[in-house]
Amino acid sequence: MTHYIIVTGMVLMSLVLYNKFYETAKINSAISTSQIMDQVNINLGYYIDGMSEVSNLVNDELNNDMITTGNNIDNLLEMALKLRKDIVTLAVFSKNGDLVASSSGLKLKKGLNVQQEEWFKEEKLNPESLHYSYPHVENLFTGKHLWVVSLSRETNINYNYKSVIKNDIVEKGVLLVNLNFSAIDELCHNVSLGKRGYMYIIDKYGNIIYHPQQQMIYAGLKKENIDFAVKRQEGNYIEDYNGEQTVVSIKNVKYTQWKLVGVSYNNDMITTQNDIYSYFVLILIVSIFIICGISILISARISMPIKKLEKIMRKVEQGELNIYADVEGEKEVRQLSKTFNLMIYKIRQLMEQIIEEQEEKRKSELKALQAQINPHFLYNTLDSIVWMAENDENDGVVQMVTALANFFRISISRGGDIIDIREELQHAKSYLIIQQIRYGDKFDFIIEEMPPSLIDHKTLKIILQPIIENAIYHGIKGMVDKGYIRISGQVIGDKICLCVTDNGLGMSMDKVSKILLKKEKKEKGSGIGVKNVHERIQLYYGREYGLEISSEVDEGTTVKIWIPLTGEQEGE
Incomplete structure (x- = not known):
């Protein structure tokens, strides 16, 4: 029962609102039409006023004694041409129709009688006024065929410069300003009054200045009751035309004898009425559904907490x-x-x-990876020390024992995993000294000087020595010529790159691509191993860091060690 009462009340309210909205729509339509007409009229006024300002500026300059025929007037017209983009041509004619000057050096068409042009006749009939023509094809000058609106007015022409003896010859002439018609077309083209309404512009004689269906009128496919608008003053009129009742609004265009005419159809209001009726029916139907929906929601409110909990559970299921x-x-x-x-x-x-x-x-x-130090290196080094001691090479013994002590001091590093890059370089140097003594003149090495901002940074320990060991055993040891090993480092972006380069035997690209992917296996003389170093770095710093190997057979190998610039905080 409650539902029926609510629906009945909504139907009655809809009928009342329908009548109110319809009356309001009629008033708003009339106000909107008037506002649109006023705005277009204002824009046309600005447009015409702009033409007048250009002609006034040129006329004032022509009245200046210093402006005479020849280049001075040509320059004046050329400057005026740049004032507005919609100016097509400017020209000055004598009272006899002879061309005195023109913009851009334009030439008249042969056999053309300017005195027969409508704008020229209008100016002669009333020289005190500005004259605006209806749109026409610009046919005065060669190479110009645009649709234009012409403004003509009387002006002065000085034929001589001012001198001590006054001999100026001043004659009356005609100033012509042609503006591109597209500017008026743009002002009116997209304006509509209702669904079918439109606007057009006529002059005092009924000539069409603008009409949205101008071509159809000229072709005889459409008729327009222009005589009705010509005979009427500014205001609003009801007219029956072509079997339909229309509202004709007439406004005078400022500065001209043009009329702006708006035509709107009463049948559009009937269509609007039907639209409003359909809209209210739709609202009524939707409202009925809403009432039914509210009833369902009220009954479903009891289950809402369960649904909320279910939603939270789904988020947990997604990992939140x-x-x-x-x-x-x-x-x-x-x-x-x-x-x-x-x-x-x-x-x-x-x-x-x-x-x-x-x-x-x-x-x-x-x-566990760091603990995989090959004891063979220690055995071989001690054998070398014993051999040098037996041969009384005391200096070599001292140098090797010192290097070995430094090597193990840094390797142990009080049980820590992180050391300065300076210490890591010293560890590598100690290892190179030991191996250089063992192998004699088999290779040379150089550790390039690095900036304090790099060597004072932190790194995992024992990452250079396995790379150097690999270079000696697998790159340089089997060479006939003397080998060399170079260690360098630099900061690149937010990463540190330590580089070990040798001129050893090198390896193929296929082996390079597999060296860090193959399963770890013990290789003679490999120490901790290259892959071991790669895994340690990635375990500690992440997958984006580690080793980058490039090599070429018989050319040597370069191993780049990438660690983060901010990696010193972790694990200290």
């Missing part, structure tokens, strides 16, 4: 664990929400525990 279910409702729903929150808390605790365990596992793996 930082969530809290604050669901209000019946006692059972609140208890379910509380249990759900406790479950999420336990899950977060377990995940944090797993993350900690994985971090400890990562650190253990890192330490």
